Amino acid sequence: MSPAPPLSNIRNRLPSPAPLAAVFVVLVGGVWGLYWFPLRKLEALAAAGPWTTLAVVLTGCLCLAPFAWSGRYRLAASSNRALASIALGGASFVLYSDGLLYGQVAVVILFFYLTPVWSTLIVRFWLKWPVSAWRYAAIASGLLGIALVLRDSHPGGLPLPKTLGDLLGLASGLLWSIASTGMFVHSRTRPAETNFVFCAGAAAMAAVLAVVLGPLPKAVPARDFLAVSGWTLLLGGFCWALSLTAFMWVTRILEPARIGILLMSEVIVGAVSAALFTDEPFSPIMAAGAVLVIAAGFLESMSGLSLRKNRFEKGVKPNGHAPQRKSRTFF
Secondary structure, three states: OOOOOOHHHHHHHOOOOHHHHHHHHHHHHHHHHOOHHHHHHHHHHHOOOHHHHHHHHHHHHHHHHHHHHHOHHHHHHOOHHHHHHHHHHHHHHHHHHHHHHHOOHHHHHHHHOOHHHHHHHHHHHOOOOOOOHHHHHHHHHHHHHHHHHHHHHOOOOOOOOOOHHHHHHHHHHHHHHHHHHHHHHHOOOOHHHHHHHHHHHHHHHHHHHHHHHOOOOOOOOHHHHHHHHHHHHHHHHHHHHHHHHHHHHHOOOOOHHHHHHHOHHHHHHHHHHHHHHOOOOOOHHHHHHHHHHHHHHHHHHHHHHHHHHHHHHOOOOOOOOOOOOOOOOOO
16 A cells, blocks of 8 residues: 655645635725625614624624634733734724714725824834835825825815814724734734634723713614614624634735735725715815825835845744744634
8 A cells, every 4th residue: 555645745736725815805805895884784773883883893702702712722822912912903993993983984994094104104113124115105105195085075274184083093093003013923823713802802992982982872672673683793793703704814824915905905995885875075186095095005015025025035034033834724
């Protein structure tokens, strides 16, 4: 009997997961570009303000709890920095979610996608990594783009964030820049476990914002209970639990720069859907600003592709250690 082929040979014959991962990124971006629609449908029924987001993320936590329990030893062995970065990422998404309740959809999305500006500042002044001209161009493009968006969406005065939704969108992008950097450097847990911590951090931030921003909601009328439950399950189970677990898996397959490019689908879907299905203004000047914000993401991604290639050719990760193979197990 001939010996069985080495396991490494079998693995090498398997198709690369990269094409599927790329599709997942685009789909996740599209899902979150449309996230505002079911969120506002739920808010119209429940009239709960930020408590709406809290109910949604708690649903996501419940969906992911079995996977967190299964991976509890890996979570316990994780570094505090990794867990804190993941939880902070969830908190940033809650700021984004609440921003969509209080602000204009396209403006909040574009504020969130100012992340190239904050990421460049973090990389340069906190991590002390080299910064290329691509990243400085990303800063200029992002700031000019959001200035054009604000000039037309909030006429009069300086192009600065003026509404609560603007501020929440701005804060969400800033926190995500910090969190995603920490997640890339420190996170080693499996996707579903990672997403549980992500949603737990989101629930903590959602609870704080619910107490600060909104009074206790009234009971949902019996006639709306089924619809409210359905929208909550869709948002918590599909958007938070399923789509973000897929996203956590993708981050182990594709380099961050490529993910950044593919995630621009969220900006496109969000801006177009808001222009089509809301009465919020979206003028040609705002569209031009949106293009510049998207361009900032591409410019930052170009820098990331170049930097990652150079580092891995030298066998060095951004944290100074040799590259380690991350698990590609989805759950």
